[in-house]
Amino acid sequence: MLPANLNLLRTLAVLLEEQHVTRAAERLCLTQSAVSRQLLQLRQALADPLLVRDGNRLLPTPRALALQAQLRPLLQQCDALFSPQQFDPQQWQGHVRMASSDYAAHYILPDIVSTLAGAAPQLQLTYQLWLPQQLSQLADLPLELVATMLEAIPPGLEGLALGEDGPVCVMRQDHPLAQQQRLTVDDLLACEHLSLSGGGDKDSFVDLALAELGQPRRIRLHVPFFTSALRIISRSELLLIIPEHIARNMQADYAITYRPFDLPCPTHRYWLLWHPKYHDDVSHTWLRKVVFQCFEASLYSMASKSTAHRIGHDS
Structure with a gap:
């Protein structure tokens, strides 16, 4: 014995x-x-x-x-x-998985990959589209990091506040409404809309506000991806409600413009989330710092950009 x-x-x-x-x-x-x-x-x-x-x-x-x-x-x-856990990014041969939107895949993931290629050249990365219904399953999913839009960090998870902005109405550059500085409710009702069905809830507040006025919005098309939505918008009369930082960044690649509109608008809050089981892991701490910096750089309208901090909840 x-x-x-x-x-x-x-x-x-x-x-x-x-x-x-x-x-x-x-x-x-x-x-x-x-x-x-x-x-x-x-x-x-x-x-x-x-x-x-x-x-x-x-x-x-x-x-x-x-x-x-x-x-x-x-x-x-x-x-x-x-002994204390030792970590050298140059020698890291792990495999990490993260999830976010197709917008992030197109505009932010290349920066993440480029940074990791130099700092952790042996690291394997898998990126997948984030489904909001996966949030309650995060403890059991093989996902180390999630970037998404939520009101607040759910209880039992850890996270970093990436920033916040608000919604705008996107249209093609030569759309008849592009001449206006701000859209009225009548302008929104006069046009058909495209609604993004993937990722976080971006536009249901419009339908709720219009329903209170007894004037439903005419949604012609639902699509799950930002890239396909913006290609359609740039070639049609449809309107699209999305977060302002995305509209601003995607102007570089699509013939679009955007305007504020006369409805009460929510504040969109963006988070980098992870399960507490990863919180004290030195490799994860290093990785989320890299990913955070790349996402933060894309969100131009951060009120607290220079003072972002960890926000957590007890399990």
Whole structure:
């Protein structure tokens, strides 16, 4: 039967090296009586005298000598087990998975990949589209990081506030409404709309506000992807309600413009989320800092851009 206290094995290793209780006690920073008690416990646990007195010496038994050969690697493994976790991004050969929208895949993921290629060249990364219904399953999903739009961090998760903005109405550059500085409710009702069905809820507030006025919005098309939505918008009369930072950034690639409109608008809040099981892992800490910086750079309208901080909830 092995001793329950692994410190006894360290005491045994030192006793076998010193073959003297007093010198062993000095090395272990223990009293001589404490070392003698531990030796007694070892003898009882291993059913062997281990060290037999011969004058002023303690001579090891055959069992003790056999144990001595095994103790050094065992104690080295124990020391390594409890030593601080070491991490070098250049040597990291892990595989991480993150999820967000197709917008993030198109406009932010290339920056993440470029940064990781230089800082952690052996790291494997899998990116997938985020489905809001996966939020309650995050503890069991193989996902290390999620970037999404929510009111607040759900209880039981950890996160960083990426920033916030509000919704705007997007249209093609030569749309008849592009001449106006701001759209009225009548303008919204006069046109047909495209609604984005993927990712977080971006435009249901419009339908709720118009429903209170008894004038439903005419939604002609639902699509799950930003890229397809913007291609359609740039070639049609349809309107699209999306977050302002996305509309602003996508102007570089699509013939679109955007305007504010006369409805009460929510604040869109963006988060980088992860499960608490990853929170203290040094590689994850490094990774989320890299990913955070890339997402933050894309969100131009951050009120707290220079003071973003960790926000967490107890499980």
